[in-house]
Amino acid sequence: MDNLRVVLVATRNPLNIGAAARAMKNFGFKHLRLVNPYQIAFREARSAVHAGDILESAQQYETLEEAIADCNLVVGTTSLGHRELQHPLRSLEYGGRAIRKQLAATTRVALLFGSEKFGLSNDDLSYCHWLLRIGTQGSMNLGQAVAVCLYELTRKTATAKPEKRKPARAADLDRLTALLTEVLEQSGYLHSKGADSKIRRLIRRLDLPAHDAEVWLGMIRQIRWKLSGAANPGCSRL
Secondary structure, three states, rough: OOOOOEEOOOOOOOHHHHHHHHHHHOOOOOOOEEEOOOOOHHHOOOOOOOOHHHHHHHEOOOOOHOOOOOEEEEEEEEOOOOOOOOOOOOEEHHHHHHHHHHHOOOEEEEEEEOOOEEEEHHHHOOOOOEEOOOOOOOOOOOOHHHHHHHHHHHOOOOOOOOOOOEOHHHHHHHHOOOOHHHHHHHHHOOOOOOOOHHHHHHHHHHHOOOHHHHHHHHHHHHHHHHOOOOOOOEEEOO
């Protein structure tokens, strides 16, 4: 995270700068750079809740060239709009993965956001290696755009390991089939012949773990006891 520089170019509203700083604070980023901000009073932005230190340490530059001079990768953000773009364009998900790899390799990356009204100019875009597209139907608030991009950079993409569970034995599934068939006949639900085969197939499609099969056996035994009025078999309950 220390290798990322969030660069706001010609931002007009100090509150948006504060919102961007707040997003950075929430996601663990701390290097904010401002190119020709519209108002100098951004350091007092009330929208920077708990992020005053980021505003205090933010660096100001007169030109974008100066702001990104020490960066190895420069990525601009865009909602695409109607203008023609002469840069490689990557989706937020794909581009976010590419940036994460560069940050992990200690590459210093500048992530650029343009002004609220016009976005990044063509001249600003000329400094970018490629563009990151935020797929919205319309314009997005600057603070929201920063938050969405930083979330993508910190999002965990590792897949969870499948849960290890012991499948139920065939003998237990047959016991469950016989018991369920008995209870359904006793309740008057079953009337046709060959119903036990249908129930057997249904139970196997459930792919029950061994523990779950034992729980189902206990529940159905309890139902059978209630239906028959016999002595309680003493089965365990949930």
